[in-house]
Amino acid sequence: MSDATWFDSLAHLMADKNWGYIWPCYALAVATFALLGLRAVLLLRRWEARAKGVEKT
Amino acid sequence: MSILRATAAVFRRDLALAWAAGGGAAAPVGFFIGATTLIPLTAGPDRATLALIGAPLLWLTAALAALMVLERLFQADLEDGSLDQLLLSPAPLELLVAAKGAALWVAIGAPLALAAIPMALAMQTPPHAAPVVALGLLVGLAAFIGAGLFGAALAAGVRRGGVLIAILVLPFFAPPIIFGASAASAAVEHGLFTPAFSLLCACALGAVALGPIGAAAALRLHLE
Amino acid sequence: MFAYFANPERFMRISAWALPIAAALAVLLFAIGLPWAFLFAPPDFRQGESARIMFVHVPAAWWAMGIYTFMAIASFTGLVWRHALADVAARAAAPIGAAYAALCLITGSFWGQPTWGTWWEWDARLTSMLVLFLTYVGYLALWAAIEDETRAARLAAILCLAGFINIPIVHFSVDWWNSLHQTASIIRSGGSSMDKSMMQPLLMMAGAYLAAFAALLMAGMRAEVFRRRVSAAALRRARAS
Numbered sequence: 001m002s003d004a005t006w007f008d009s010l011a012h013l014m015a016d017k018n019w020g021y022i023w024p025c026y027a028l029a030v031a032t033f034a035l036l037g038l039r040a041v042l043l044l045r046r047w048e049a050r051a052k053g054v055e056k057t
Numbered sequence: 058m059s060i061l062r063a064t065a066a067v068f069r070r071d072l073a074l075a076w077a078a079g080g081g082a083a084a085p086v087g088f089f090i091g092a093t094t095l096i097p098l099t100a101g102p103d104r105a106t107l108a109l110i111g112a113p114l115l116w117l118t119a120a121l122a123a124l125m126v127l128e129r130l131f132q133a134d135l136e137d138g139s140l141d142q143l144l145l146s147p148a149p150l151e152l153l154v155a156a157k158g159a160a161l162w163v164a165i166g167a168p169l170a171l172a173a174i175p176m177a178l179a180m181q182t183p184p185h186a187a188p189v190v191a192l193g194l195l196v197g198l199a200a201f202i203g204a205g206l207f208g209a210a211l212a213a214g215v216r217r218g219g220v221l222i223a224i225l226v227l228p229f230f231a232p233p234i235i236f237g238a239s240a241a242s243a244a245v246e247h248g249l250f251t252p253a254f255s256l257l258c259a260c261a262l263g264a265v266a267l268g269p270i271g272a273a274a275a276l277r278l279h280l281e
Numbered sequence: 282m283f284a285y286f287a288n289p290e291r292f293m294r295i296s297a298w299a300l301p302i303a304a305a306l307a308v309l310l311f312a313i314g315l316p317w318a319f320l321f322a323p324p325d326f327r328q329g330e331s332a333r334i335m336f337v338h339v340p341a342a343w344w345a346m347g348i349y350t351f352m353a354i355a356s357f358t359g360l361v362w363r364h365a366l367a368d369v370a371a372r373a374a375a376p377i378g379a380a381y382a383a384l385c386l387i388t389g390s391f392w393g394q395p396t397w398g399t400w401w402e403w404d405a406r407l408t409s410m411l412v413l414f415l416t417y418v419g420y421l422a423l424w425a426a427i428e429d430e431t432r433a434a435r436l437a438a439i440l441c442l443a444g445f446i447n448i449p450i451v452h453f454s455v456d457w458w459n460s461l462h463q464t465a466s467i468i469r470s471g472g473s474s475m476d477k478s479m480m481q482p483l484l485m486m487a488g489a490y491l492a493a494f495a496a497l498l499m500a501g502m503r504a505e506v507f508r509r510r511v512s513a514a515a516l517r518r519a520r521a522s
Contacts, residue, residue, distance in 0.1 A: 009320040018331035018395045025388040026319055029337040032384050033311070033493055036377060037304075040500035047507035054514040207443065211436050215426045224419045228412045228444055235408075271443055278435045 063148040068156040075129075075164035082168040085122040089169055092118040093176045104181050108245075111180025112190045113238035115173055119194050120201060120230055124223045126165050127205040130157060131213040131276065140213075141280055150276065154210070155269040158202045166202065170195035182245065189244040193254060196261045197237040203264025204229035210272035213279050233260040289506055292366055296499040303496035310489035317482040325479075334392040336482055340490040341385035345413060346448050348378030348494060352420075353445045356438035366502065368434035371441060372424060373501030377494055379417035386410060405454035413451055416444040 013019060075081060096114050100106055134140045143153050170191045177187040208226035212218040239253035318336030325332030352371045359367030389407065390400050401407065420437055427433035475483070 006316070006320055013320065013330055013333075016330040018329065021331055021391045021395050022333050025334045025337050025391050026315065028387060029341075029384060030315075032380055033307075036380055036493075036497055040497050040504070043504040044500050044507075047504045047511065051507035051510045054511050211423060211440055212426065218426070221422055221426050224415070224422050225440060227419070228416045228447060231408070231412050267443075271439060274439055275436055278432055278439075281432070 060148040060152070063146045064152050064156045067143070067146075067148075067153045068160050071157045071160035072164050075126075075161055082165050085126050085165050086168050086172045088125060089118050089122040089172055090176065092121060093180070096180070108181040109242075112177055112182045112186070112241040112244065115176055115180065115190065115194065116197065116234050116238045116241060119169055119173065119198065120234055122169060123165075123198060123201040123205060124219070124226070126161065127202075127209045127222050127226070128219040130161065130206065130209040132209075132218065135213045135279060140276060144277075144280060150273040151269045154206055154272045154276065155265070158206045158265070158269060162199055162202050166195060166198035169198060186244040186248075189249045190241045192249065193237050193240045193244070193257060196254075196257055197233045200233035200237075200257070200261040200264040201226075201230060203261065203266075203268030204233075206268040206272040207275070210275035210279075213276065229264065233257055233264070236260060289365055293503065293506060296503055300496055300499040300503065303492050303499060307489055307492035307496050310485055310492055314482060314485040314489050318486055322482045323478050328396055331392060331395045332479075334388055335479075336486045338385060338388040338392055339483060340487040341381045341388065342410065343487060344490050344494060345378055345382035345385050345410070346451060347491075348374050348381060349413065349417070349441075349445070349448060352378065352441050353448075356441040359434060360438045360442075368438065369502050369505045370498070371438065372434070373498055373505055374494075375417060375420050375424075377497050377501070379414065379421065381490070381494075382410065382414040382417055386414060405458035406451065409447060409451040409454050413447055416447060420444070 173191040173194045174187050177190045204226045208222040212221045236253045236257040243251040324330045352374050355367045355371040358364045
């Protein structure tokens, strides 16, 4: 393996002619899961809090 | 015997309603002609281009015209209680729904297919191929109405359900459109009996068989 | 087994510990899989580095279909057995599946441009995947449009089952029609044709996507169960007063 460190691998990748097609895909995947996760957390927090509030009454 | 009579009664009633209400077939046919007229305005009047894409594009405008009439299928009947009456009939709901679809096919589908002949000629289809294209559209409209029965039943009672119906039936419109447009392209060289036409017929048979079953299941849920 | 899980209380108790585990597993698999796919997996012989897009595109495609299958099973269960949680599960799965399908389409588009020279092609595989995405949209639209929740659940279940025919079409589309898209190289008779050095990160990413789905699904279902408790309590209060 000539690209021994991760930094070399990254540099090699960024120099590739298709770099501009590759990184948006990974960015989009990360963003998708981040947004889905955020939505899940927010929904869960809101309804769990309200359900606990209802139980007390 | 009364099953047959009940089904025939529904068919006749819906046929009469389709021809009477909202100008009958005039609105969808008028829309079909108008939308088809937009095609050369967008694609340019070049004869070679139109000969290539004109007939397949008729499938697009016919599908849109079919979407227009689907809303009428169950909306009014649900509101005024006629659908509840259908449940009381001796004939199974699936058969009655199929009769409604058949009435729509005769009342709207046939005029649309007929109008497709001059429209195909306008789209630079050679005269020997124009009736072939129209026949393909007639079959395709059966597929659209079969799928449309299902979509209209799902969305029955929803305010302004037309757009929702369009979204719901789009996945089921895709195969007949794909095969039908392909058959329309092939009509010039190979006439009526092309593989694409066979596949189109298969889609239509499937839609006509399964659409009323799904529609009846959905309608029963609305009428509970 | 279905009856065992039909009890919402039991689901809430199990998901209370299963959800964090699934979430942690997803994070772990992504933490290992993403760098592996992005940097350390070997480039493809023919396509070069752009084949790395496969590691985010293919798992999204697999699970967009898998999640729809899950929804179809849940819909069937809800319709036939009136399983209490089945409708909740189908509804919670839908936005996740739609997101996976959209991710598949967009990353596929980015992959198509350097590989085939086009951002989009109306071939069988792409068209049927787009139709799958539209089916997800239609499913969500139907849920939103019908006011009565039980009725919405049943109608959406029927729609989901009707749309299931598209799943085998998506999978076999590359075999049945001439397509730009490459033919099946993993799930096919005779075993996979992909090299281990690419298969391993791919499977890890697939595992990450699955764990993420499980976590997101449980979170969505829990939120829905809480929401129903709140609206049931509001109904009781309105009736009492």
